[in-house]
Amino acid sequence: MSWYDGTLTAAAGQLKAILDEKLPLNDFWHIEDAGAGENIGVYHNYDPDNNVDYIVLISDNQANYASLALWAGWDSGAHAGTGASWSSATEYTIRKTAGAYGLSVLDHRFVFANKETKLGYYVGQLLRFDVTKNMPCMTVGDSTGDNNPVGRGPYATYVYWLCLADEVGVGRTVAPLGYSASESYFGNAYCLTSDGRYFLRETAVVNRTSLKLLGLLEGVALIGGDAQGLANLDTVTDENAAEWLALVPATINRGACLIRKS
Numbered sequence: 001m002s003w004y005d006g007t008l009t010a011a012a013g014q015l016k017a018i019l020d021e022k023l024p025l026n027d028f029w030h031i032e033d034a035g036a037g038e039n040i041g042v043y044h045n046y047d048p049d050n051n052v053d054y055i056v057l058i059s060d061n062q063a064n065y066a067s068l069a070l071w072a073g074w075d076s077g078a079h080a081g082t083g084a085s086w087s088s089a090t091e092y093t094i095r096k097t098a099g100a101y102g103l104s105v106l107d108h109r110f111v112f113a114n115k116e117t118k119l120g121y122y123v124g125q126l127l128r129f130d131v132t133k134n135m136p137c138m139t140v141g142d143s144t145g146d147n148n149p150v151g152r153g154p155y156a157t158y159v160y161w162l163c164l165a166d167e168v169g170v171g172r173t174v175a176p177l178g179y180s181a182s183e184s185y186f187g188n189a190y191c192l193t194s195d196g197r198y199f200l201r202e203t204a205v206v207n208r209t210s211l212k213l214l215g216l217l218e219g220v221a222l223i224g225g226d227a228q229g230l231a232n233l234d235t236v237t238d239e240n241a242a243e244w245l246a247l248v249p250a251t252i253n254r255g256a257c258l259i260r261k262s
Contacts, residue, residue, distance in 0.1 A: 001219065002026065003261045004103040010096045015112075016041040016060040018103065028052070028107045033076040042074055045108060045124055045136070052108050052125055054136040054164060055081060058094075065093040065143040068123065070136055070164045084171055086162045092140045094121050102245060104259060109218055111150070111259055118232055118249040120150040120257050126205055126215030130167060135214055137163045137174060137205065148247060150203075150220050151255025159255075166207050166214060174214065176222050177204035192228045200238045200258065219260035223248075227256045235261070 004022050008014040016039050023029040023043050032044040032055060041058035055074045060066040069092065072083030086092060099116035109124025122139045139149040142158030153175045154161040166172045193199050202216040221244065223230070230236070232248040236258070244258040 001260070001262060002105045004105070005100065006103075007098075007100055008096060009098045010063045012061050012063055013039040014060070014096055015066040015094060016058055018101070019043060019058060019110075022103055022105055023110065026105050026107060029105070029110075032074050033079060035076075036079045040079075042076075044074065047107060050108070051132055051134050052136075053134055054124075056123055057081060057087070059089070063096070065090075065095050067143075068092045068094055068121075068138060068140050070123075070138055070162070072164065084164055086138065086164060086171065090143045091158070092138070092160055092162070093143045094140065095119055095143070095145075102259070102261070104219060104261065106218060111220060113245065113247055113259055115233060115247070117146065118247045118254070118256075119146075119148050120220070120247050120259055122150050122217050122220055125218075127202065127218040128215040129213060133165070133167055133169075135163055135165055135167070137161070137214075139217075146249070146254055148249055148255035148257060150217065150259075151222055151224065151247065151249070151257035156255065161205070163205075163207070163214065167210065167212060170209075172210075173208050174205050175208050176217075177206050177213065198228075198236045198238070200236075200244060221258040221260075223256040223258060225253045225255070227252055230256065230258075 033042040039060040043056045055071040057069040069087035071081030097116040102113040104111040145158030147156040203222040230246040234246040248256040
């Protein structure tokens, strides 16, 4: 795992510049189409031995947010996505705020943490139960929303959990296991133990149509509406000595989470 800390502004092109620099440092990520357009980032996550193949499109032409899309493929001649997709100019976004950010890059996914707004975003493969299936997902938010995408389920206002292809190859909305419309504060990721430690587990993701578990948000633990003593940017260490960063909104029902740094 690679973890990067830095700062950015809310200006156009800021997120693209970060991803252009950091994602290709991992052997399974590369820039697919450098000529796609000003402030347009096209990133290919490709690992055929592990059935990983999808495109992430970042449209970063405006201040305050970048639009995000998942595509099955890409035509570099036409500078356009091909095949299945999830795409929206203002609903599927990553918020940009002047100040600090964190970025976790793994072979098959990245997580962007906006430390100022306490919002986290997951983009890429789950830790899949069936590794023969290519099932990239994203948890994103509206361009003006302030609910934490990886700290809340898709029942929260302007939060979207989307899978490009489920276990039968169909695009679906997904959700954290244990969530329902009446359980918007339920946290299924961890609990404080009786001896003052934290028991952590990565968030399980369920297909809302088939009700089958697709996998886990790798390196992300949804807390929900009870931070159990954690403050924003606190860190905790799990039983494997891995460090996790807490994102805790000032209004707790916006959704807290932990992101693994190591």
